[in-house]
Amino acid sequence: MWYERPAMSKKAEADRVLVVDDDKNIRATLTMCLEGIGCGVTAAGTSAAALAAVERTPFDLAFLDLRLGAENGMELLPRLLAARPGLPIVVITAYATIDTAVEAIKLGAVDYLPKPFTPAQIRHVVEQVTARRATAHRVADLEAQLADELPGIDFATKAPRMRAAFELATRAAGSDAPILLRGENGTGKSVLARLVHVRSKRAGKPYVTVNCPTLSEDLLASELFGHAIGAFTGAVRDQAGRVEAAEGGTLLLDEIGEISPALQAKLLRFVQDKEFERVGETRTRHADVRVIAATNRDLDADVKAGRFREDLLFRLNVIEIEVPPLRERGDDIVPMAHRFLAFFARAANRATPTLLPAAEQALLAYAWPGNVRELRNAMERAIILFPGAALGPETLPERIAPATATVPRLGANFTLDEIEREHIERVVAHTSTLEDAAKILGIDASTLYRKRKKYDA
Numbered sequence: 279m280w281y282e283r284p285a286m287s288k289k290a291e292a293d294r295v296l297v298v299d300d301d302k303n304i305r306a307t308l309t310m311c312l313e314g315i316g317c318g319v320t321a322a323g324t325s326a327a328a329l330a331a332v333e334r335t336p337f338d339l340a341f342l343d344l345r346l347g348a349e350n351g352m353e354l355l356p357r358l359l360a361a362r363p364g365l366p367i368v369v370i371t372a373y374a375t376i377d378t379a380v381e382a383i384k385l386g387a388v389d390y391l392p393k394p395f396t397p398a399q400i401r402h403v404v405e406q407v408t409a410r411r412a413t414a415h416r417v418a419d420l421e422a423q424l425a426d427e428l429p430g431i432d433f434a435t436k437a438p439r440m441r442a443a444f445e446l447a448t449r450a451a452g453s454d455a456p457i458l459l460r461g462e463n464g465t466g467k468s469v470l471a472r473l474v475h476v477r478s479k480r481a482g483k484p485y486v487t488v489n490c491p492t493l494s495e496d497l498l499a500s501e502l503f504g505h506a507i508g509a510f511t512g513a514v515r516d517q518a519g520r521v522e523a524a525e526g527g528t529l530l531l532d533e534i535g536e537i538s539p540a541l542q543a544k545l546l547r548f549v550q551d552k553e554f555e556r557v558g559e560t561r562t563r564h565a566d567v568r569v570i571a572a573t574n575r576d577l578d579a580d581v582k583a584g585r586f587r588e589d590l591l592f593r594l595n596v597i598e599i600e601v602p603p604l605r606e607r608g609d610d611i612v613p614m615a616h617r618f619l620a621f622f623a624r625a626a627n628r629a630t631p632t633l634l635p636a637a638e639q640a641l642l643a644y645a646w647p648g649n650v651r652e653l654r655n656a657m658e659r660a661i662i663l664f665p666g667a668a669l670g671p672e673t674l675p676e677r678i679a680p681a682t683a684t685v686p687r688l689g690a691n692f693t694l695d696e697i698e699r700e701h702i703e704r705v706v707a708h709t710s711t712l713e714d715a716a717k718i719l720g721i722d723a724s725t726l727y728r729k730r731k732k733y734d735a
Contacts, residue, residue, distance in 0.1 A: 293316070293317045293318070293338040293339055293404060293407070293408060294317070294318050294320075294335060294336070294337045294338050294339075295312050295317045295318065295319050295320070295337060295338065295339045295340065295341065295404075296319075296320050296321075296322065296328065296331055296332065296335075296337045296339070296340040296341070297309060297312070297319060297320070297321045297322070297340075297341050298321075298322045298323075298325075298327075298328040298340065298341065298342045298343060298346070298351070298354070299321075299323065299341070299343040299346070299370070300323050300324070300343065300345070300346045300347045300349075301343070302323065304343070304393075305321040305323065306321075308321075308341060308400070309321055311397050311400050312400065312404070314397075315400075315401055315404060317339075317404065320335060320337070323346070324346060324347075324349065325346060325349050325353075325354045325357070328340075328342075328354060328358065329354075329357060329358070329361060332358055332361045332362045332365065333361060336362065337362065337365055338366070338407065338408075338411065339365075339366050339367075339368070339403075339404065339407045340358060340365055340366070340367045340368070341367075341368050341370050341391075342354065342355060342358070342367050342368070342369055342370065342387075343369075343370050343371060344369055344370070344371040344378065344382075345371065345372075351369070351371075352378070352381065352382065352385065355367060355369070355382065355385045355386060355387060356385055356386065359385075359386045366388045366389075366407045366410070366411075367386065367387045367388060368387065368388060368389040368390070368391055368403055369382040369387045369389070369390050369391065370391045370392075370393060370395070371392060371393060372392070372393040372394075378390075388407070389403055389406075391403065435607065435610050436607075436609035436610060437602065437606065437607035437608075437609060437610055439600070439602040439606060439607075440601075440602055440607055440610065443470065443599050443600065443601055443602070444470075444473070446597070446599050447470050447473055447474050447477075447599055448473075448477055450474060450597045450599070451473075451474045451475075451476075451477035451478040452477075452478065452479070453597075454568050455596040455597050456549060456568075456569045456570070456571065456593060456594050456595075456596045456597070457471075457474060457569075457570045457571070457594075457596070457597045457598075457599060458534075458570075458571050458572075458573070458577075458591075458594045458595045458596075458597070458598045458599070459471060459570065459571070459572040459573070459599050459601060460572075460573060460574075460577075460598065460599070460600050460601065461572075461574065461600060461601030461602070461603070462574055462603050462649055463574050463648070463649065463651070464604075464648045464649035464650055464651030464652060465601040465602065465603055465604065465649045465650060466601060466649070466650045467532075467572040467601050468487065468530060468532060468572065469650075470599065470601060471487075471528070471530045471570045471572065472485065474528070474570060475527070475528040475568075475570075478528065478568065480526060480527045480528055480568055483524075483525070483526035483527030483528075484523060484524050484525070484526070484527035484528075485524075485527055485528050485530070486520045486523050486524035486527065486528070486529050486530070487529075487530045487532060488501060488502060488520050488529065488530070488531055488532065489532045489533065490531055490532060490533045490534055490536045490537050491533045491536040495537075495538040495540065495541055496510065496557070498537065498541060499541055499544065499557050500513075500517070500519065500557045501519060501520055502519050502520055502521055502541075502544075502545070502554075503519040503521055503544070503548075503554045503555065503556050503557060504516075504517050504518045504519030504521070504522060504556040504557070505517050505519075505556050505557035505558055505559070506556050506557065506558040506559040507558075508558065509556070509557045509558025509559070510557070510558070513557075513558065516556070517556075518556075519556065521548065521554060521565045521567055522563070522565055524565070524567045525565050525566060525567065526566055526567075527567065527568070528567070528568045528569075528570060529567045529568070529569050529570070530570045530571075530572065531545075531569065531570070531571045531572070532572050533572065533573055533574065533575075534571040534572065534573050534577075534594065535573040535574075535575035535577055535580060535585075535586060536575075539585075539587065542586065542587045542590050543587070545590060546587060546589060546590045546593060548565075548569075549569055549590070549593045549594065550593055552564050552565055552566065552567070569594070571594045577591050578591075603646070603649055604646040604649040604650055604652075604653060605645050605646050608642060611641050611642055611646075611653065612633070612638050612641060612642065614650070614653060615633060615638075615641055615653060615656075615657055616630075616633065618653065618654050618657035618658070619631060619633070619657050619660070619661065619669075622657060622658045622661040622662075623661055626661055626662070628661070628665070629667065631660075631661075631664075631666060631667050631668055631669050632667065632668045632669070633668075633669050634668050634669060634670045634671070634703055636670055636671045636703070637669055637670050637671045637673065637674060637679070639671075640671040640674055640678055640679035641653070641674070641678070644677075644678045644679075656674055656675055656678060659675065660673045660674065665709070666706055666709050666715075667706065667709075667711070667712070668703065668706050670703045670704060672704060698729070701719075702715075702719065702726070702729060702730065705718050705719055706730070712726055712727065
């Protein structure tokens with residue numbers, strides 16, 4: 279019989295499965311099959327029972343019959359998803375058609391299984407859902423780790439161009455096509471490259487970066503492809519390069535526009551054919567590596583000027599992603615500054631300070647020629663140099679928040695309240711506690727609290 283309990287080499291990880299079918303025999307046999315592969319099963323014969331079940335239990339998977347007596351399973355599908363967003367639902371029916379399959383997928387089903395089905399098909403569906411869930415968890419964990427290591431990454435960006443860059447990177451991650459990241463220095467091209475790797479099928483393999491401008495042509499060739507013993511002075515042993523180190527994973531070539539024409543030819547061969555030779559060696563080697571290149575140069579202009587190979591640009595530019603400068607991401611600047619402060623405060627084992635409104639305004643008014651990297655450095659500097667609980671504009675570098683006539687000064691046209699507020703903000707910014715600030719100001723802590731509340735400082 280089709281519901282004979284199947285043998286499995288690997289037990290499912292206690293998936294909680296909901297079976298919705300008005301036929302009690304189908305419910306019983308499907309339950310037996312699922313329990314045989316290690317699942318916990320809840321069976322429901324009506325829409326009401328199914329909805330009550332998903333309210334009680336966070337299921338990992340649901341099998342839904344399209345015909346539930348007088349009820350319509352297609353109408354129940356979106357209601358189940360509304361009650362339990364993200365629930366993988368597999369539609370099952372004895373009346374399979376292309377139209378119903380398309381409609382079910384459009385409504386949010388992950389698969390479509392015509393009756394009669396076999397234990398092997400059920401097992402395959404469960405394994406696929408389990409694998410997708412594990413992948414989603416791994417990606418989420420890697421993204422959280424990436425955000426901790428590189429706090430400039432901002433998945434919740436409000437900037438349309440940056441959001442478009444993230445979306446394109448996410449779509450591109452599923453392929454092995456070369457990617458060319460364009461953008462000014464400090465915009466976060468390397469962070470985006472890491473995101474592509476994390477979201478790709480290569481996430482568990484090495485991620486390797488080569489900074490092209492830092493090495494001479496010969497040393498860069500050796501760094502990339504390795505060398506044989508005696509290939510040059512100091513080559514005392516065979517040495518694998520970064521290409522081999524990245525086997526199965528991703529190789530980021532940072533500032534690709536700086537490499538020499540001779541090395542461009544070798545790189546073109548590798549990008550096209552995955553073939554290369556170590557420096558000083560004639561043996562052809564192969565490497566399965568996904569290449570991402572980044573540049574702040576206008577490579578199209580370099581091609582016209584003869585500085586960069588057009589065929590190499592075509593090979594690298596299969597998918598082009600433009601990373602916008604920070605000055606075009608105005609809504610992201612202050613939230614990103616707060617994340618940097620939290621990141622560096624954790625590293626310094628101190629409480630995260632707040633940014634006073636005047637400091638936030640200074641950040642928004644600045645042009646950020648150094649982009650995200652400059653913002654990161656400014657926040658790290660503030661954490662190191664200023665121990666206070668609040669950071670005013672004076673804690674920022676002079677180029678970012680220059681002294682201007684808008685800052686209250688003794689003898690200028692400012693009210694006493696404006697001068698008092700500015701003085702309180704500066705003292706609080708330079709002290710570790712409110713008690714210390716109160717002592718400097720010559721008032722008690724409760725008075726300082728009231729004044730800060732009055733000035734919103």
